[in-house]
Amino acid sequence: MAYTSLANIPADKWMALNTSVGGRLHADGVPFSRPCFTSYELNFSNETKCTARQRDYLSEAYRVDTFGSAMNPQWETCQATSQGCLMDWMNPANSDAFASPKICHQGSVSRYYIDVLSPSDVAAAFDFARVTGARIVIKNTGHDYKGRSYAPDSLSLWTHNLQQISYDPTFVPAQCTDTAMTPGLTVGAGVVFGKIYDYAEQNGITFVGGTDRTVGASGGWVQGGGHSLLSNTLGLGVDRALEFKIVTPNGDFLTVNACQNQDLFFALRGGGGGTFGVVMETTFRVEPRPISLRVAKITFPTTSDNWKAVIDIGVKNALKWSEEAWSGIMGSGMVLFTNPNLSLDEASASFQPFADFASSVNGTLVIEDSPTWLTFFNKYITGNPILSQPVGLPGTPASRLVPKRHFENTASQAALKDAILSGTLPAQFKQVLISCPVNYVPPTGATPEASDTSITEAWRSCLWSVVAGTFWNYATDAAGVQASYAKSTEAIRPLKELTPDGGAYSNEANVYEGDHTREFWGSNYPRLLSIKQKYDPEGLLDCWHCGT
The missing domain is CATH 3.30.465.10 (Uridine Diphospho-n-acetylenolpyruvylglucosamine Reductase; domain 3)
Structure with a gap:
C-alpha cells in the first residue's frame, strides 16, 4: 500500500476523525526526551518535564505511561536517517546530548494518535486510513525489540488505556x-x-x-x-x-x-x-x-571463565533439568531457576552442580520455597538489574531456539557449547532462557482447533532460547548503529549455523533475521x-x- 503524508490530509478529514472517536485524536505525540531540547521541529523545551525525564530515563514504570516513549529508544528515531531525540542513558543530565545546536527530531514517533477506548475507535481509524492513505501503527507499552509499534509519519492506535x-x-x-x-x-x-x-x-x-x-x-x-x-x-x-x-x-x-x-x-x-x-x-x-515454587539462585563474579563454566554446567544438565520441570534464566553473574514439582530437598540435590560452582568462585547460593508466583516475582525479578530487560538503552537482541537433540550426547554437547560461547562471549548482553514448554500437555479433551497454534514448530522441540545483544548511545552515528546490528547478528550466527532445525522467537529475534518467515513460523x-x-x-x- 502506498501511504500518504499526514501533512497532505485535509483538515476536515482530521476533524471528522476526531469527532468519530469522541475527541480522543491527539496531535501532540512527541519523543520521550523532547522537553529537554531547546531546538525542536515544533515545540520548545520544558524545564520541569525535562527534570522528570532525566530522573526516570531508565524507568520502565515511568516510560510505560508516556505515549512517545519506546523502552529501547532507538525506535523513536527514523531508521532511514538516524534522526531522533535521544539523551545519554549513561548520564541523562549530560547536556551534550540535548543542548543547542542539537535538534530533537520527530523521528518515528507518531505525531497523531488515538487514545483507543472502544472498537468503534479502531474501526474509524481503519476507515480513515482506507480513505486517506494514512499509515496505521499499533502501540501499547513501548516494549518492542523490533520497532513494529513505530513508523515515521503515521497514525498510531494507542491501546494502553484498555485496562479492564x-x-x-x-x-x-x-x-x-x-x-x-x-x-x-x-x-x-x-x-x-x-x-x-x-x-x-x-x-x-x-x-x-x-x-x-x-x-x-x-x-x-x-x-x-x-x-x-x-x-x-x-x-x-x-x-x-x-x-x-x-x-x-x-x-x-x-x-x-x-x-x-x-x-x-x-x-x-x-x-x-x-x-x-x-x-x-x-x-x-x-x-x-496459587502455585508454589522451589527457587534456586546463585550469583558469581562476572568473568569470561565463569560464563564458560555456567554454559558447561547448563548444557551437561539440560536434559535432566528439563525433565524435572526446571525453568530459569542464566545470565552474566546470576543463575535463577524455578520448579513447581520437586520438593525442597529434591530441588537442592538437583541444583547441586550450580551450588558447587558458586562455592568454588566465592559466589552466593539461595534455595528456598516461594508460596506463590507473585512472592517469587517480587523478591527475585522486580528491580533485578541482571534479569530485567534493559530500558532507556538503544539496543538490539538476536536469539535462537535450541532443539533438544543438541543436548543428547557428548559430541553434540561440545559442539553446542562452542557455538554458544563463540558468539556470546564478546556480546554486551547475554542470557539463556530456559522456558520451552518441554512437559506441557494440552488440557484433556482439547479440540484440534483449541490446540493448534501458529508459532514455529521449534518451540515444541526446544530446551533453550539463547539471547545475545548489543547496545549503543545517543552519539552513535548511522554507521555505528549498523555495526551494532551486525554484532548482534554475529553473536547468534554460530548457533544458527549449528541448529538448522531450530528457529527464533519473533519477539526477541534479530532485526535482520534471515528467512524470518521460516524462523518464526516454520510450516505455518x-x-x-x-x-x-x-x-x-x-x-x-x-x-x-x-x-x-
Whole structure:
C-alpha cells in the first residue's frame, strides 16, 4: 500500500476523525526526551518535564505511561536517517546530548494518535486510513525489540488505556457450548503483567506470564508466542489463550476462539502482533490456585571463565533439568531457576552442580520455597538489574531456539557449547532462557482447533532460547548503529549455523533475521499469509517482519 503524508490530509478529514472517536485524536505525540531540547521541529523545551525525564530515563514504570516513549529508544528515531531525540542513558543530565545546536527530531514517533477506548475507535481509524492513505501503527507499552509499534509519519492506535480485568472461574468461550468450563482471566489490551499478577494474588489464582511487569499480556507477547518461567509444565501464552476480541481492518469487531473465526484464532496465537487487526481484550486460562515454587539462585563474579563454566554446567544438565520441570534464566553473574514439582530437598540435590560452582568462585547460593508466583516475582525479578530487560538503552537482541537433540550426547554437547560461547562471549548482553514448554500437555479433551497454534514448530522441540545483544548511545552515528546490528547478528550466527532445525522467537529475534518467515513460523507461514490476505487484503497493517 502506498501511504500518504499526514501533512497532505485535509483538515476536515482530521476533524471528522476526531469527532468519530469522541475527541480522543491527539496531535501532540512527541519523543520521550523532547522537553529537554531547546531546538525542536515544533515545540520548545520544558524545564520541569525535562527534570522528570532525566530522573526516570531508565524507568520502565515511568516510560510505560508516556505515549512517545519506546523502552529501547532507538525506535523513536527514523531508521532511514538516524534522526531522533535521544539523551545519554549513561548520564541523562549530560547536556551534550540535548543542548543547542542539537535538534530533537520527530523521528518515528507518531505525531497523531488515538487514545483507543472502544472498537468503534479502531474501526474509524481503519476507515480513515482506507480513505486517506494514512499509515496505521499499533502501540501499547513501548516494549518492542523490533520497532513494529513505530513508523515515521503515521497514525498510531494507542491501546494502553484498555485496562479492564475480570476473573470467571467457569468461563466458556462464546458459542463453545460443548466445551468444559475453564477458569479464565479476561484482560484489556493495555493490562500489563504487574497488574495481572497483583490481581491474581488477590484472587488466589496463577497467571502464566513473562518476567517484566510492564509488558502487556494481549499484544505482541501472546501474539508472538509468549514464554514464561512457568512454561515448562503450563505452556506458552499461545497455549493458554482461550478467546480474543479483535477489530479487523475491514472494521468488524469479532469474537475469536476455537468455535468461531477459527482461522484468526490460529493466527493470533503466534502469527505476530500488529498484523491481523487490533486486539481489544484476551481471555487466558489460569490455574485456579496459587502455585508454589522451589527457587534456586546463585550469583558469581562476572568473568569470561565463569560464563564458560555456567554454559558447561547448563548444557551437561539440560536434559535432566528439563525433565524435572526446571525453568530459569542464566545470565552474566546470576543463575535463577524455578520448579513447581520437586520438593525442597529434591530441588537442592538437583541444583547441586550450580551450588558447587558458586562455592568454588566465592559466589552466593539461595534455595528456598516461594508460596506463590507473585512472592517469587517480587523478591527475585522486580528491580533485578541482571534479569530485567534493559530500558532507556538503544539496543538490539538476536536469539535462537535450541532443539533438544543438541543436548543428547557428548559430541553434540561440545559442539553446542562452542557455538554458544563463540558468539556470546564478546556480546554486551547475554542470557539463556530456559522456558520451552518441554512437559506441557494440552488440557484433556482439547479440540484440534483449541490446540493448534501458529508459532514455529521449534518451540515444541526446544530446551533453550539463547539471547545475545548489543547496545549503543545517543552519539552513535548511522554507521555505528549498523555495526551494532551486525554484532548482534554475529553473536547468534554460530548457533544458527549449528541448529538448522531450530528457529527464533519473533519477539526477541534479530532485526535482520534471515528467512524470518521460516524462523518464526516454520510450516505455518503459508497458512498465515492466506489469513492475512483474507482479513487485510488492502495491507492497512504492515510492519517489519510482520509476515507480509
